[in-house]
Amino acid sequence: MITLNTSLLFCLVMMMTATSAAQQAQDATTSDSDITFEETVTIDPDSDDAFEQAVQNDGQETEPSESTEGTSIARPRAKRLPPVTVTSWAVGLTSLQWNENMTVSQLGVTTSSNMNFNGIGLQLQKEIHYMRWGWSAGALLAAGRANAGPFSNDLKVERQNFSMLAITPRLFWRLTNKVNVGGTAMIYMRNIDLPSGNGVEAAAGEKYNVAVLADMNLRIFKAWDFYQAIGPIDEGAYLWKIGVNYRY
Numbered sequence: 605m606i607t608l609n610t611s612l613l614f615c616l617v618m619m620m621t622a623t624s625a626a627q628q629a630q631d632a633t634t635s636d637s638d639i640t641f642e643e644t645v646t647i648d649p650d651s652d653d654a655f656e657q658a659v660q661n662d663g664q665e666t667e668p669s670e671s672t673e674g675t676s677i678a679r680p681r682a683k684r685l686p687p688v689t690v691t692s693w694a695v696g697l698t699s700l701q702w703n704e705n706m707t708v709s710q711l712g713v714t715t716s717s718n719m720n721f722n723g724i725g726l727q728l729q730k731e732i733h734y735m736r737w738g739w740s741a742g743a744l745l746a747a748g749r750a751n752a753g754p755f756s757n758d759l760k761v762e763r764q765n766f767s768m769l770a771i772t773p774r775l776f777w778r779l780t781n782k783v784n785v786g787g788t789a790m791i792y793m794r795n796i797d798l799p800s801g802n803g804v805e806a807a808a809g810e811k812y813n814v815a816v817l818a819d820m821n822l823r824i825f826k827a828w829d830f831y832q833a834i835g836p837i838d839e840g841a842y843l844w845k846i847g848v849n850y851r852y
Contacts, residue, residue, distance in 0.1 A: 689734055694829070696727045698744070698847030700768070702837050704809030706752045708759055711803055715756040718841075719808045721766060723748020727847070729772065737777050738784070744770040750796060752808070759804065766796035774819070782823035788833055790815040790843070815843050827851050 699722075706719040729742025746768040753760035769792065776786025791814050798806040819833035829849040837843040 689732060690738075691730070691732050692851045694729050694731060694742075694849040694851045696729070696829075696831065696847050696849035698725050698727055698746070698831070698845055699723070700725060700746055700748065700843065700845055702843035703841040704838055705841070706761070706798075706806065706808035708755050709805045710759070713756070717752050717755055719750050719752035719761065721748060721750045723766065723768065725768065725847075727772070727849075729774075729849070731851075733776075733778060733784075735778075737775075739776070740772075740774045742772045742774070744768070744772055744790075744792075746770070750808075759799075761799060761806070764796060764798065766794060768792050768794045776819075776821065783820070785818075785820050788817045788819050788835075790817055790835075790845075809838060813837065817843065817845065819845075821849075 701723075702721050703718045704721065705716055707714055707716045723746045725744050725746025727742050727744040729740050731740035732738055748766060750764045750766050751760075751762050752764075753762075771791050772788050774786055774788040776784045778784045793812055794809070795811070796808065798808060800806065815835050815837045817833035817835035819831065822830045824830050827850055829851065831849055832844075832846040834842055834844050
């Protein structure tokens, strides 16, 4: 009887020992599994997708490791485009209109009136422009007719021929690819034959003059521009210039 009880006690102790050993083995296996399957994110700095990987992983908390320590990711540097210079020539047809003060003296009596000039001209210019601004230099040859009067002595000047030679430097700002605005300095020489004789002396404006014009250039077709300008030319008088240019 004593021997049987001793055998049962021995078997019970052995079963408890086996159960405890199995539980410890299971805990060790779980711990190894957690360490083995821990996910590590690695970014290759030489990869083309390094910037996208950095953005996707931004904000994620990761523990430092020996494999990623000291690795930095540089954002791609923007490339600066070289300056673009466009040069073109243009020939154009332009219309001119302005007024000048004309004085007539006869027998000691002097009267004045406005003389109106209307002409048409041919111009040639070279233009250079960059991304936002540009400049041009040109020459203008024009001719037309002028009218004035009547004066107090019933004198009239009608269809009086005149000619003009001018240089037109210009500086402008490009609003869009087709529209630019700027200013033109019109430096010109104007010749006109005024009536004389029978004690009559007449004078009109200045032979040499400078006008500062505010202008706008509009590209209407691929090679055609519409141009207009206006500015003071004398006291109380303005010059208006309008025309088209063909670029080549």
